[in-house]
């Protein structure tokens with residue numbers, strides 16, 4: 001198993017150092033701009049980087065965000081300092097064909113792994129805010145406890161970091177940090193799936209458009225039954241190339 005520290009170092013050496021100018025451009029516009037395109041090729045032939053990115057994308061992308069924060073300091077960026085709570089999108093593109101699936105292929109074995117899928121945009125919801133960091137008031141000591149929200153299901157604090165009580169906690173909606181988010185649906189001949197988009201991908205696509213997604217399939221649970229719905233969390237999304245260059 002590749003350690004988190006090793007992953008952070010791989011992000012720095014394989015991805016961020018060769019793209020120092022792009023990272024600088026991101027930092028200059030941060031926090032308005034929060035996304036960086038990462039061609040999968042940058043993993044090179046390093047199996048100890050590409051395998052965790054495909055099989056454990058949550059942990060590997062988290063290491064990438066930590067590495068970006070470290071690299072920003074290395075660049076001596078005074079503005080655009082990235083805090084671990086900041087949401088940054090590492091938009092991995094061009095994942096290998098081994099993880100390309102049709103929508104109907106996707107099943108439980110793909111949950112929380114990286115996949116590439118294609119489909120036609122079938123529906124587009126109105127964009128809205130989604131909580132990136134939620135603030136909770138500890139009912140015991142009344143201090144505010146913030147909890148990073150990596151997914152769409154609200155995470156609550158385990159223990160209060162001020163008084164160590166394990167709750168109860170009250171959500172303080174006006175202390176939340178939000179990002180732009182949108183749900184769309186994509187379909188192929190056999191299946192339609194919901195796709196969660198955030199930040200620069202919001203409002204980027206319209207109904208009827210063919211798109212290619214690098215995504216993480218998630219099981220959406222309603223909290224009542226044990227039956228979930230499969231949906232996709234977009235890592236990157238691009239209009240499909242309608243006139244692909246023929247292979248030489």
Ligand SMILES: [Zn+2]
Pocket residue numbers: 138139140141142143160161162163164165
């Ligand atoms: Zn407390």
